[in-house]
Amino acid sequence: xxxxxxxxxxxxxxxxxxxxxxxxxxxxxxxxxxxxxxxxxxxxxxxxxxxxxxxxxxxxxxxxxxxxxxxxxxxxxxxxxxxxxxxxxxxxxxxxxxxxxxxxxxxxxxxxxxxxxxxxxxxxxxxxxxxxxxxxxxxxxxxxxxxxxxxxxxxxxxxxxxxxxxxx
Amino acid sequence: xxxxxxxxxxxxxxxxxxxxxxxxxxxxxxxxxxxxxxxxxxxxxxxxxxxxxxxxxxxxxxxxxxxxxxxxxxxxxxxxxxxxxxxxxxxxxxxxxxxxxxxxxxxxxxxxxxxxxxxxxxxxxxxxxxx
Numbered sequence: 001x002x003x004x005x006x007x008x009x010x011x012x013x014x015x016x017x018x019x020x021x022x023x024x025x026x027x028x029x030x031x032x033x034x035x036x037x038x039x040x041x042x043x044x045x046x047x048x049x050x051x052x053x054x055x056x057x058x059x060x061x062x063x064x065x066x067x068x069x070x071x072x073x074x075x076x077x078x079x080x081x082x083x084x085x086x087x088x089x090x091x092x093x094x095x096x097x098x099x100x101x102x103x104x105x106x107x108x109x110x111x112x113x114x115x116x117x118x119x120x121x122x123x124x125x126x127x128x129x130x131x132x133x134x135x136x137x138x139x140x141x142x143x144x145x146x147x148x149x150x151x152x153x154x155x156x157x158x159x160x161x162x163x164x165x166x167x168x
Numbered sequence: 169x170x171x172x173x174x175x176x177x178x179x180x181x182x183x184x185x186x187x188x189x190x191x192x193x194x195x196x197x198x199x200x201x202x203x204x205x206x207x208x209x210x211x212x213x214x215x216x217x218x219x220x221x222x223x224x225x226x227x228x229x230x231x232x233x234x235x236x237x238x239x240x241x242x243x244x245x246x247x248x249x250x251x252x253x254x255x256x257x258x259x260x261x262x263x264x265x266x267x268x269x270x271x272x273x274x275x276x277x278x279x280x281x282x283x284x285x286x287x288x289x290x291x292x293x294x295x296x297x298x299x
Contacts, residue, residue, distance in 0.1 A: 015192055024186035037189045044192055091184035104184055123181050148174075155177050 007052045015044050018060060021125045022067050024090055028108065028116045029071045033088040039070045064125065064135045068117075084109040107157035115150035122147050 019040065026036030043066045047053065056062035084105060093101040108116055121132045122143075132143040262268035281287045 012192065020186035020188045023189040033187075040189065041192060045194055048192075048194055089187060092187055094183040101184065104181070123178060124184075124186050151174055151177065154181075155173075 008048060011044060011047055011053075014059060014063065018063055018125075021120075022063060024124055025064060025117070025120050026067050026071055027084075027090055028120045029068065029113065030074070031084045033085060033090060035074075036071075039074065040067055043067050043070050058131065058134070060125075060127070061131045061134045064121065064127070068135060103158055107154045110157045111150050111153055115146055115153065118143055118146045119150045119154065 022040045022043075023033065023037050026039050027033045030036050030039070043063070047066075053059050053062055086102075086105070089098070089101055090105055090108075091101050093104075108119070111119065117136060118132060121127045121135060122129070125132075127135070129140040129143040129147070132138075132147075133140040136143065258271060259265070259268045262271065
């Protein structure tokens, strides 16, 4: 079925609005930004072929769930332990501080996959714990708990790197 | 329970913006609107017809009422060689397409060889061809 122009433009609008967050989320799961981008594209291409989001009430949560399923179904990702690609930047850092960007990615790599998912969804996906619970199939309390542990760990790892620089 | 430190750290983290991905591969292709094709074809045909009519009306002066051929046709039938430019000029100034075609058709009969020269046909006629 060919999508109507309205549905197509809606999906393209959703990609413009959430594409960067979705690719970041997929990167946190796959460890590779290029693979993550391919997967997000695949999800949108399928949706464009189908014509719409169907009866999804929360389009954003639906998109994150679809991307997560696509990543988890990918045999190449399942077959290996995810190590974050250290070459490609995931973020545009404030004040072009690329050392801080690398530090953030390094700290993200120190989190467990579960924690990384929750951090990305809450901070950069701007999702509530209720929405995160929907995407991950867990309770909102579990999502909030994982987030608190993840944030503390992230801060520890990032500050451990920054301290020697601050003392220098 | 989040602490003020957590809020501050979250604010710091949010300053890092996720890198914008490449555009969707399908989005870069312009949409094909099939229903526009017949419309575009009709418009193109109408445009060509309108242009042809406009050219014809523009090049067609008022029809002369006399029974004689106008000067333009006389020019065509002169001894000057027929060129595309002259033919075009004649078509532009002839009272009608038929008159212009008449002029073109009869021109060759009235073409005269300059004095002291002979036509190629005459020269060939003098050749003594051996079988």
